Amino acid sequence: MKAFLKKTIIFLVPLAIFFSAMEPLLRNIPNDYSYKNNYLMNNSNKISKLFLGSSHTYYGINPDFISGNSFNGSHISQSINLDYEILKKYKNNWEALEYLMIPIDYFTLFSRMRNGVEYWRVKNYNLYYDIQLSSKLSENSELLSINLKSNIKRVVSYYLLNKTPITCSKLGYGNIYVKSKDLAETGKTAAIRHTTKDFSKLNETIKILEEIIDWASINNTKIIFYTTPAYTTYVSNLDADQLELTINTINKLVEKNTNCSYFNLLEDSDFYASDFSDADHLNQEGAKKLSMKLNELIITQ
Amino acid sequence: MLFNSIDFAIFLPIIFFIYWFLVNKNLKLQNLLVVLGSYVFYGWWDWRFLSLIIFSTIVDYTVGQKLRSAVNESNRKILLWTSILVNLGFLGFFKYYNFFLDNFVTAFSFFGSEIQANSLNIILPVGISFYTFQTLSYTIDVYKRKLEPTRDFLAFSAFVSFFPQLVAGPIERATNLLPQFYKKRTFNYNKAVDGLRQILWGLFKKIVIADNSAQIANEIFNNSADYSGSTLVLGAIFFTFQIYGDFSGYSDIAIGTSRLFGFNLMQNFAFPYFSRDIAEFWRRWHISLSTWFRDYLYIPIGGSRGGTSMKVRNTFIIFIISGFWHGANWTFIFWGVLNALYFLPLLLLNRNRTNTDTVAPGKYLPSSKEFYQIGITFGLTVLAWIFFRAENIGHAFSYLSTIFSKSLFETPKFFGMRTAISTLFLIIIFIIIEWLGRNEQYAIAKLGFTSKKSVRYVIYYSIILAIFLFMGQQQQFIYFQF
Incomplete structure (x- = not known):
């Protein structure tokens, strides 16, 4: 028995050393989550227009084209429950917040990050926002949530090649260059990916939205819901029932609450193929256009 | 608890340490640790369903005890069927209730009668098909006098709930696993x-x-x-x-x-x-289930004895039930039928053991x-x-x-x-x-x-x-x- 334990421990020591050295190294690498959390920690009391949401906002809203103090607090695949968590985390700081901008996209009412392919990102909220979404060790560790291949790449890129892993601008816009993809193909694949057969999250999402609306009402904040523009190849592949349910649900909420408005820009004719990096994400030109458009809508409110 | 989770990576060394260092001198304590550890392992998923395992354990242990003293063949049969009905009853309710209900309603509406029936929102207890079959193997073997009924309730509880194979097998036979709980285990490097x-x-x-x-x-x-x-x-x-x-x-x-x-x-x-060939595939795939069906179903219903039609019938029965065991869906039944069809030519040409x-x-x-x-x-x-x-x-x-x-x-x-x-x-x-x-x-x-x-x-x-x-x-x- 002693020999077994001794040899097992000897076998595990190099692994333990490797992992205990890697985890702090990885956590020390700055990223969008740690950056945005720091920004909000220091500036949330000055922000007048806050944009939340997923990659559609991350790549689609550039606060440089929004008047006043605005910030893009979205992240890739950030679902509505996580938007709410961020909002709650700084709930006592939003004294200057006039407008809260929440995208209501085709999948927003039915999806959660945890249930999708990007669920590994949950650890970012645990580790960098200090929002305890889960006590699972694998969701509180860099090493256990991403495969080693990606982690080694991150370490090499940051520590050896001195490359910054932060892919957003100072105000949170995802300004990393994204290579244009085939609009026909991405339209189809993204629509398939975003179409769901499981509507079980709808009621929970409505409840979250109502809580956000109630909080905003107390805080004297107006909420603008909007559906981000998408290219026709995406729109034509969407399930009509899911889309209708989304739009009807949000319209009903807006009707009931005077501090809310909704703008459906999904098929907005001002956006052309040249504004998209793929069928459901805007490129830098498109982001500029959308940001200016929303800014005008805010002004006319 | 999942085997590929951090929870299990912590649980396993703790149990291992207590098992070999703290309770290693006492077989009863070792078995008790296995039972408690297994209940924690299972309860990590949903502690409510532990009651099913405990109930099955008590029923089959009691049936085993009664079988020891029952001499009358009809009494022995009643005891056997009590165990079968209790175990398969749980399985049937949790796994197949909604399936039968839905198909019943569909069949009636096909013949023009509309009946109202509400399906229940039933959670399927993890591993129920596995431990049900494992505990059934005990009662059947005791009934057939292949196995002496155990007097050691702790060992029997450990056999039913043994955490490494509790939720997804291998489905162990009482004849193989239960005696291992009677003997002192010594550590072997x-x-x-x-x-x-x-x-x-x-x-x-x-x-x-x-x-x-x-x-x-x-x-x-x-x-x-x-x-x-x-x-x-x-x-x-x-x-x-x-x-x-x-x-x-x-x-x-x-x-x-x-x-x-x-x-x-x-x-x-x-x-x-x-x-x-497919016959070889079925000797190599999920062996513990295939042999379970062979020994407790295929052979009792006649196996490959009798004429060709009997062999064909038994082959279909075994594959269809095996398919249905996997889930309450026609897809699994069809999967079973398809495998029976693959198997049939080999059986008819007597090449299933080539x-x-x-x-x-x-x-x-x-x-x-x-x-x-x-x-x-x-x-x-x-x-x-x-x-x-x-x-x-x-x-x-x-x-x-x-x-x-x-x-x-x-x-x-x-x-x-x-x-x-x-x-x-x-x-x-x-x-x-x-x-x-x-x-x-x-x-x-x-x-x-x-x-x-x-x-x-x-x-x-x-x-x-x-x-x-x-x-x-x-x-x-x-x-x-x-």
Whole structure:
């Protein structure tokens, strides 16, 4: 028995050393989550227009084209429950917040990050926002949530090649260059990916939205819901029932609450193929256009 | 608790330490620890369903005791049927209630009668099909006087709930596992190392092969209407490796973990994808279930005795029930029927026991004939798995009709192509390792006997590295739902 334990421990020591050295190294690498959390920690009391949401906002809203103090607090695949968590985390700081901008996209009412392919990102909220979404060790560790291949790449890129892993601008816009993809193909694949057969999250999402609306009402904040523009190849592949349910649900909420408005820009004719990096994400030109458009809508409110 | 979770990585050393260091001198305490540890392991998922396991344990222990004293044959039969009805009653309620109800309603409406029936929102207790069959094996063996009923309630509880194989097998026979709880276990270095090695290989199969294959198979099966026939073929192949890596990986971890505690469980998979015909496949796939059905159903209903029609009938019964055991869905029944149809020609031509040895013994490569046979058997298996994975029969047939269309010759294209290519590369390496180790209980078992220490360590570290390098998204073990 002693020999077994001794040899097992000897076998595990190099692994333990490797992992205990890697985890702090990885956590020390700055990223969008740690950056945005720091920004909000220091500036949330000055922000007048806050944009939340997923990659559609991350790549689609550039606060440089929004008047006043605005910030893009979205992240890739950030679902509505996580938007709410961020909002709650700084709930006592939003004294200057006039407008809260929440995208209501085709999948927003039915999806959660945890249930999708990007669920590994949950650890970012645990580790960098200090929002305890889960006590699972694998969701509180860099090493256990991403495969080693990606982690080694991150370490090499940051520590050896001195490359910054932060892919957003100072105000949170995802300004990393994204290579244009085939609009026909991405339209189809993204629509398939975003179409769901499981509507079980709808009621929970409505409840979250109502809580956000109630909080905003107390805080004297107006909420603008909007559906981000998408290219026709995406729109034509969407399930009509899911889309209708989304739009009807949000319209009903807006009707009931005077501090809310909704703008459906999904098929907005001002956006052309040249504004998209793929069928459901805007490129830098498109982001500029959308940001200016929303800014005008805010002004006319 | 999942085997591939951090929770289990903490749980296992704690139980191991207490088992071998604190309670090692007392067999009763060791068995008590196994029972308590198993209940914690199971309760981690949902503690409410522990009551089912405890109830089954009490019922079957009591039936066993009564069978000891019952001399009258009709009383013995009543006792046997009490156990069968209680165990299958739970299984039937939790697993099949809604299925029968829905089909009952559909059948009535087909004949013009509308009946109102509300299906229940029933949660299927994890592993119920496994421990039900395991505990039934005890009662049946005691009834048949193949096994002396136990007087040791603690040992019996440990046998029913033994955590390594509680939720997804191997389905152990009372004749094999129960006596192991009576004897004092002594720590055996080689056995423990072998256990760790098998756990490592099981984790590789699950985390690298199954979880990566699952991502692609899920994408393709969930959106099959939008993909070409060639893509759907790939989806079915990835599912074929997902289910093998997932289930045989679980079995490896279960067997390896048991070995750490001094127990020997039966081999559950013996390289089934190298089978040369379907009969051989079924001797190598989920062995503990196949042999359970053989011994407790096929042989009692007549087996291969009697005429041809009897053999055919029994073959269909066994495959259909085996399919239905997997889930309350027509897809599983159809999967069973399809396998029966595959099996039938071999049975009728009396060739179902042609390939009983390991393929290409002592050779590096199979002969062209063996290669052809393996290819055909693998192809038939892939085809059958489509029914197993499909959401319903309609989905399975539309999946198949797309495969057998012109789009079969298009270049496969789907979301996640890059992952698919790297996963395919890993699967090829996996197949090579499995082929080289096909004579053993599990692919890397030979490492313990033949390789130098340095070579062994390099291989172990490489497997660990591969697990961390290529770990896919964590997926639930498929067989938990059965």
